[in-house]
Amino acid sequence: MTVTVRPDTAIVVDDIVKEFVLRHTRSLKEALVWLLRGRKGDITKRFRALDDVSLHVAQGETVALLGLNGSGKSTLLKLISGVLQPDSGSVRTRGRVAGLIEVGAGFHHDLSGRDNVYLNGAILGMSRAEIDERFDSIVEFSEIGEFIDTEVKFYSSGMYLRLAFSIAVHTDPEIFLIDEILAVGDEPFQRKCIAKIKELSARGKTLFVVSHDLDLVSTICERGVLLERGVIQLDGPVRDVVAELRLRSADDA
Numbered sequence: 715m716t717v718t719v720r721p722d723t724a725i726v727v728d729d730i731v732k733e734f735v736l737r738h739t740r741s742l743k744e745a746l747v748w749l750l751r752g753r754k755g756d757i758t759k760r761f762r763a764l765d766d767v768s769l770h771v772a773q774g775e776t777v778a779l780l781g782l783n784g785s786g787k788s789t790l791l792k793l794i795s796g797v798l799q800p801d802s803g804s805v806r807t808r809g810r811v812a813g814l815i816e817v818g819a820g821f822h823h824d825l826s827g828r829d830n831v832y833l834n835g836a837i838l839g840m841s842r843a844e845i846d847e848r849f850d851s852i853v854e855f856s857e858i859g860e861f862i863d864t865e866v867k868f869y870s871s872g873m874y875l876r877l878a879f880s881i882a883v884h885t886d887p888e889i890f891l892i893d894e895i896l897a898v899g900d901e902p903f904q905r906k907c908i909a910k911i912k913e914l915s916a917r918g919k920t921l922f923v924v925s926h927d928l929d930l931v932s933t934i935c936e937r938g939v940l941l942e943r944g945v946i947q948l949d950g951p952v953r954d955v956v957a958e959l960r961l962r963s964a965d966d967a
């Protein structure tokens with residue numbers, strides 16, 4: 715199927731399927747029986763985390779990806795950022811993508827904060843000259859201060875987040891992917907991050923946010939997408955989708 719992509723499209727997710735292999739720890743006897751039967755039958759099981767997911771996000775849209783635990787949100791974000799590859803279907807993005815998906819992913823634990831700014835900045839597509847120019851501002855926003863020359867393995871999870879968030883926003887991304895991580899920041903830093911995210915959105919950047927903080931996403935995002943067991947159930951104004959999720963959660967309870 716050929717999909718027509720409008721010129722103002724930032725993210726196109728097309729018929730994505732993603733499966734994971736679930737390994738079962740079998741007893742020695744079970745493994746032996748399986749071997750003696752000529753390895754017939756499956757000793758592993760496949761689990762479909764995303765089942766035919768399609769999504770178009772226009773440039774400048776602010777999208778909240780919502781759903782209960784295990785519904786496939788992080789998997790979808792990882793596919794959009796390119797950390798994971800789909801089994802079938804495709805993902806296309808337009809412009810520089812900065813993903814804050816796992817705190818400290820992409821950081822080298824034995825290197826200092828300073829070296830990690832250069833390493834991570836390069837991974838996110840900045841040139842050395844660009845990092846040189848933005849270095850002081852990155853450190854200032856992160857409020858890491860004198861710890862910038864400490865190895866990051868000695869950082870707290872909040873310090874990781876501060877540095878990772880600061881590097882990511884300084885890459886000036888067109889598309890910003892954020893997965894729940896703001897939760898590890900303290901309240902003043904969270905407020906600072908939210909202000910920064912709103913500023914990015916006001917400048918026409920595309921935001922794709924995963925969070926269980928429904929009040930927060932309602933203030934940051936306009937559009938909501940509800941995932942349930944790997945399938946998109948609802949896509950519309952964030953307030954409607956949040957209301958539906960609350961309803962379903964109450965029913966479950």
Ligand SMILES: Nc1ncnc2c1ncn2[C@@H]1O[C@H](COP(=O)(O)OP(=O)(O)OP(=O)(O)O)[C@@H](O)[C@H]1O
Binds near residue numbers: 763784
């Ligand atoms: N690498 C993996 N190997 C096996 N299963 C995985 C892997 N990654 C994710 N899964 C499974 O895929 C499903 C979707 O996981 P995912 O992390 O995308 O959910 P989520 O909606 O982000 O959940 P949460 O709200 O708890 O963060 C879960 O059942 C999870 O166990």
